[in-house]
Amino acid sequence: GESVGLHLPTLSVQEGDNSIINCAYSNSASDYFIWYKQESGKGPQFIIDIRSNMDKRQGQRVTVLLNKTVKHLSLQIAATQPGDSAVYFCAENIGDDKIIFGKGTRLHILP
């Protein structure tokens, strides 16, 4: 089965509101997590990462939360802007030599 997955395939958010994108993982050995943004026709772009010894990490307008108890990862985007429209992937490393991606959530920004 899949190790990394997402709860919702599509999320629509009003411009200026906060967005929360969720991700579930099943492998307890996962120790490094990343969020990527993919705009149409482009490769995935790194947003933020977090290691398993942390619960929260903040960047510019983005926050990643990690709940190891329930194996849940979330990406919060503050004051969502039109440029935030994209597909967002969570990804993980389980201690081996690869990063694996989840299915992706498409974020629509409503005017």
Add this chain to the structure above:
Amino acid sequence: EPEVTQTPSHQVTQMGQEVILRCVPISNHLYFYWYRQILGQKVEFLVSFYNNEISEKSEIFDDQFSVERPDGSNFTLKIRSTKLEDSAMYFCASSLQGFREKLFFGSGTQLSVL
């Protein structure tokens, strides 16, 4: 900002033909990867490469696939005999110091097998 470059951006080939997809990773990066993405689906891991050898490969990366770093700057993916199901966007990526850090992706090569 340094970036990963991939050529060509589009490649059309006939089934059974060999293709080589080319990538120039960021110059001081040591770890290299190929991923692929079928339209509308998730990004799938193919192979990771370090110190001139494959570190890990997925079940997709069968005997028809190979990778090479021929000259210290390029990183290539070869598909020996393409199949229709090989049609996808292929992304090259690199990272600086390890497999547990952020990957920098190229813009991809769209491979269409007819």
